[in-house]
Amino acid sequence: MANNFFKKTVLFVAASIFFIASSVLAQAPVTETVTISAEVSGAAPPPPVEGGGGGGVNIPKTAVRFSGEAYPGATVSILKEGNLATAVLADSLGKFSATLEEKYDSTILYTLFAHDIAGEKSVLINYPIAVYSGFLTHLSGIRFAPTILSDLAQAKREEYLTLHGYSLPGKNLETVVSGEDEAQKKTFTLSSGQDGYYKIVLPLQGFPKGEYTAHVNYLADARISKLLKFSIGDVNIPSLELIKNIPGDCNADNVINLVDFSVLAFWYGKENPPRCVDTNNDGIINLVDFSILAFWWTG
């Protein structure tokens, strides 16, 4: 009887350990640890009273504060429901903070992005926030993934590809190169300098010819940089700033916005779409193509 109870207990403990381990593994790596808090804000100054005399009523200020890390000297822009609300400069350590005054209780969609000092844009990050009247809501711990550029659009087989960009200063990063086949995936580690700049020369030995993507992220951080597309072929072709080969960018203006969305929407459900709108090259335009466009969205 005691033996049976022991076995059950062992089984239960083993199951619990398996469950906890699975949950932990499922959650790693984590994206930024954003925390949100709300405190009763300091009262706004009373409105001026016409004709003098009488005192105004102190109305608690409603505001949302964003703070976090981008890149040294980066410009961090905040959009409110798609419209630019403010832009602030990050300090030499890449830290930034911005406060927007609000008026009403509502759930507001804020979109943040950063430009590094070389002008390269980060991915967009959306934060829908429940704003409460009379409270200062503070979203802290925001962290942008590094920016990324390459020297080549096509690299010669067995040669090298250089990736560079900006991140927080003195951070450990990893870059992942992925091919069409899962076996063609390699991870390289690197560190950024004290100015936030990083550069890595990737040896392409062992990679067959074909299409590839590369991205950079902080170690153990699920948020990745923009995906960079490149190919491995017979000759080196420099990466031109003018042509970035972004999926769905049919008008080749290096931005993904409503125009590209509309072109894709025109071909939605139609047969034989042009190659530039078929973002995953499967011959049909469906929600997956819109998802890829939404991922690359620059606005």
Added chain:
Amino acid sequence: MKKKILFIIFLLFFASRALAASVFVETPGNVKAGETFSALIKADTDEISINSINVVLSYDKDLLVFSGYKEDGLIKLWVDPPREENGKIYFGGIIPGGVTGVYDPRQEGLGAIPLIRLLFTGKAAGSANFFITESLLLKNDGKGSLLTHTQKGATLTIRENPNPTEEKIADRNPPFPFDIEIVESSLFSRTPTLLIFDTSDSDSGIKSYEIRVGGRDWQEAKSPAPVSRGIFSREISIRAYDFYGNFQEASIIVPGIFSTKLLLTIFILILSGILGYKVLKSKT
């Protein structure tokens, strides 16, 4: 035997954890007949960033009437604008940049993502059901990977209304003013010149658009609308209708292949040629 039961319970518990993401419907629980209420469609993504959504919701059309929608959800661009067909509501769209959940200081963890607020009016007393019959959630991973999730409907009680006239709510406001944008087709592009238009309506949502080219009849349209370039410039008008028949109109002049300047230049050149010819002829 007990071990097996224990193991099955564990597996079920684990499976439910693995499918923590869900699409679900929130309703007020009970309403009066004749009352217009909202059914909020939400997605709990288990804190995974998604950017594309497609949902088919079925409802009891014997007990409910679809009365429109409010765009206070997070879907900002419609691939399939909300439409009703035989007791089913279809909608799909994208959230550029993706979203993981709502940050609410009064809530632990991320809140579910509000997708859209659908409006219904109770027709008769009874127990009305909402079912999500199809749903797609695509991850914001650059590949459009599927996010596995569950679907949860809702049940609503519609009570008799002793004073049915009191709950009538009508939308009397037209949709918001909007602009029409032209996306020119390039020389070798297979995509024609497109007209892009979009607006919203604060009370009942946009039901449809109509287009009128030149002085022709109004026809149903959706953005983007392909437009052929005429010889001469012409006015194109678009009307956006809400679910109560109110409309907002916008117009644009689409330039023709021959602009007024070009025609004037050709005319001047022809006139100059004739005059020159006459001068030369008179000299000889």
